[in-house]
Amino acid sequence: MARIVGGVTTSHIPAIGLAMAGGNENEPYWKRFFAGYEPVKEWLAKVDPDIAIVVYNDHGLNFFLDKVPTFAIGCADHYENADEGWGLQTLASFDGDVEFSWHLAESLINQDFDMTTCQEMLVDHGFIVPMALMWRHLPEWPVQAIPLAVNTVQHPLTSARRCLALGKALQKAVESYPDDKKVVIFGTGGMSHQLQGERAGHIDVDFDLQCMESLITDPEWLAGLSNSHIIEKAGTEGIEIIMWLVMRGALQANVNVVHKHYHVPVSNCGAGVLVLENAEN
């Protein structure tokens, strides 16, 4: 049976990708941010997952505005990164696991989450920055990866509560897979940031830290907030925080905190990292 070894939250800010490509990790601006990922890398090496499910949003690489799926899952053998016009280095392709993907899609759809299935799917910075943060020190990606894209770009968006429920369905989907696979789930994006408008540069550290604590002990609090409220507090692009709830929903009610890290600012954003394990294994 497949099992979830834990969950990780991380930002997926393009500037992080540029800093990694430039080898700038030890510069004063970046040092504390990147140092906070070393415990995550050590934990990943210890639990040694076979598969990473990466919950992220596409920012206009794979999906244009002609078709915007609320929830989409990759069902391909490989996923390519490509030029998205932001000057990021294109990374090596990622291997998928089609049998596992289609199992997840079928289980989620049977649980009333009507996923869009993608047999070709370009993955953008939302997906590759987290992968590089975790594993760029290795010669090749040590896991098979499953992209799970949530629309956080064009409103109406799904809700925080629905994301938590998707996570719960994802747990059932993973744990009903017959093969022995160790699965890690990445909830990416956030934290508070607004890139656009006269309110650009908005960051709310207190709200970010409230979200961090909520994710650990009381995800229902974050799940109960409306999208308008989250936008007001966390900024228009800070709404990405709802994707963290997909990861959290896939874990048990009680979790152990392996690692907790917060840094600000990273580009225009607050950046939070959590590594959570199920309390009962």
Place this chain on the structure above:
Amino acid sequence: MSWKKHDYDDIPGTYVFDGETSHSGYALNKLLFSFNHEESRQEFAGDPSAYADKFALSDAQKKALIEDDFLGLLRLGANIYFLAKLAVPRGFTIQDAGAAFQGIETEDFRANLTAKADDLEAKLEKIGGYWHG
């Protein structure tokens, strides 16, 4: 018929990208989406006006595009992630764009971001359990 009002309409200085905005900015965002390809970026750089004409923009959208008027483009329906595909290859950072939205210098915009960290250590210590590198 009319467009539905939303709670988020009243957040100051904020342009939530919803159906109404996406509809009004569709042609513009289609042009910006084309900048995923280097050859499109080059073609635009060679003759912005001719390139804009291929996408049926409104006159106001075309003017804002050619003038790198980021706030104008946002108000005319550009999505910020698609707008970045114009701005970044033309040498603007996200902070340059943010400063342009506010009508301030990039240096000041960056200083405002840095100030967010002013009492961070104290806040993290108060909550407890945070990694301190």
